[in-house]
Amino acid sequence: xxxxxxxxxxxxxxxxxxxxxxxxxxxxxxxxxxxxxxxxxxxxxxxxxxxxxxxxxxxxxxxxxxxxxxxxxxxxxxxxxxxxxxxxxxxxxxxxxxxxxxxxxxxxxxxxxxxxxxxxxxxxxxxxxxxxxxxxxxxxxxxxxxxxxxxxxxxxxxxxxxxxxxxxxxxxxxxxxxxxxxxxxxxxxxxxxxxxxxxxxxxxxxxxxxxxxxxxxxxxxxxxxxxxxxxxxxxxxxxxxxxxxxxxxxxxxxxxxxxxxxxxxxxxxxxxxxxxxxxxxxxxxxxxxxxxxxxxxxxxxxxxxxxxxxxxxxxxxxxxxxxxxxxxxxxxxxxxxxxxxxxxxxxxxxxxxxxxxxxxxxxxxxxxxxxxx
Numbered sequence: 541x542x543x544x545x546x547x548x549x550x551x552x553x554x555x556x557x558x559x560x561x562x563x564x565x566x567x568x569x570x571x572x573x574x575x576x577x578x579x580x581x582x583x584x585x586x587x588x589x590x591x592x593x594x595x596x597x598x599x600x601x602x603x604x605x606x607x608x609x610x611x612x613x614x615x616x617x618x619x620x621x622x623x624x625x626x627x628x629x630x631x632x633x634x635x636x637x638x639x640x641x642x643x644x645x646x647x648x649x650x651x652x653x654x655x656x657x658x659x660x661x662x663x664x665x666x667x668x669x670x671x672x673x674x675x676x677x678x679x680x681x682x683x684x685x686x687x688x689x690x691x692x693x694x695x696x697x698x699x700x701x702x703x704x705x706x707x708x709x710x711x712x713x714x715x716x717x718x719x720x721x722x723x724x725x726x727x728x729x730x731x732x733x734x735x736x737x738x739x740x741x742x743x744x745x746x747x748x749x750x751x752x753x754x755x756x757x758x759x760x761x762x763x764x765x766x767x768x769x770x771x772x773x774x775x776x777x778x779x780x781x782x783x784x785x786x787x788x789x790x791x792x793x794x795x796x797x798x799x800x801x802x803x804x805x806x807x808x809x810x811x812x813x814x815x816x817x818x819x820x821x822x823x824x825x826x827x828x829x830x831x832x833x834x835x836x837x838x839x840x841x842x843x844x845x846x847x848x849x850x851x852x853x854x855x856x857x858x859x860x861x862x863x864x865x866x867x868x869x870x871x872x873x874x875x876x877x878x879x880x881x882x883x884x885x886x887x888x889x890x891x892x893x894x895x896x897x898x899x900x901x902x903x904x905x906x907x908x909x910x911x912x913x
Contacts, residue, residue, distance in 0.1 A: 547602045602640035608670050609663025619657040634664045641668035683742040690738040690862035691791045695737050710746045711749040727781035734784045734857025772870035787869040788857035792821040795890040800868035817847035825858035
């Protein structure tokens with residue numbers, strides 16, 4: 541029985557065991573070799589990626605163009621836009637190559653709060669930093685500019701503003717008729733005439749009629765502070781509003797700027813003597829006309845501005861004076877002049893006198909020049 545059992549067992553001889561061990565060792569060797577080769581491949585690939593990153597790193601920066609661009613293009617920055625939103629607008633307009641490049645340029649310059657709304661003249665395919673430079677340059681901003689000359693009346697100022705800005709004249713007139721919205725000084729007594737300061741104004745597309753007229757009043761207030769209106773009026777024993785009235789007459793009467801202090805002196809001399817001003821410019825304003833020569837019939841027309849018929853200053857300014865006229869009203873020339881006549885309106889030649897006979901002579905000279913008898 542034991543022999544039969546032994547016959548059922550699988551037995552290995554010593555030679556068989558040695559062969560199997562050799563095979564196992566060979567397998568381990570091959571696995572080790574494969575592992576070594578695999579480990580070497582990983583090292584080589586890692587080294588290759590590191591080298592590629594070093595080479596490609598400059599190319600991984602945000603896409604950007606070079607130079608100052610090509611053809612002109614106009615872009616509009618909306619109010620409240622941040623750097624990223626501005627960047628998107630520039631990419632869409634083909635100004636910059638990528639939003640990232642522009643935002644990075646803004647951050648590098650610390651100009652996140654320096655981008656203002658408005659329309660700008662840029663160029664396509666600009667380097668991001670060049671686009672930023674133009675957005676920060678005042679000359680790149682597209683604005684309408686309106687120059688309002690000295691001496692215009694309020695209604696004429698509105699017409700000038702409407703023509704130059706494109707804003708509706710009707711809307712400007714409506715705002716003008718609501719002086720409480722203009723931020724006028726108290727001594728304006730609720731009337732805009734005289735306080736729409738003549739200057740050059742930049743007008744954005746978003747500017748409203750109210751904003752524009754308020755800007756003119758603010759500009760007047762800056763000029764008033766600059767010339768010392770409040771203090772100067774006290775020295776003349778007038779209110780600031782009365783000084784503006786005097787300045788408006790000085791401005792409306794014409795003449796050269798050098799003559800303004802003399803014209804102011806004539807006004808003050810006549811006020812001091814209790815005489816009527818007898819200024820043709822005020823008469824014409826009251827009649828809604830222009831000119832410095834009122835006819836006899838016009839002089840007899842009674843209006844609040846007829847200084848031939850009414851003593852003292854008229855009730856309000858008759859024009860919007862500039863800084864030179866305000867200064868003349870505050871610092872009149874010294875002299876005894878009681879009359880003046882602009883004998884040559886075309887060349888703005890004005891003559892002054894304290895003698896009525898000379899005044900009559902100057903009036904005749906003016907009438908002769910303009911062909912009036």
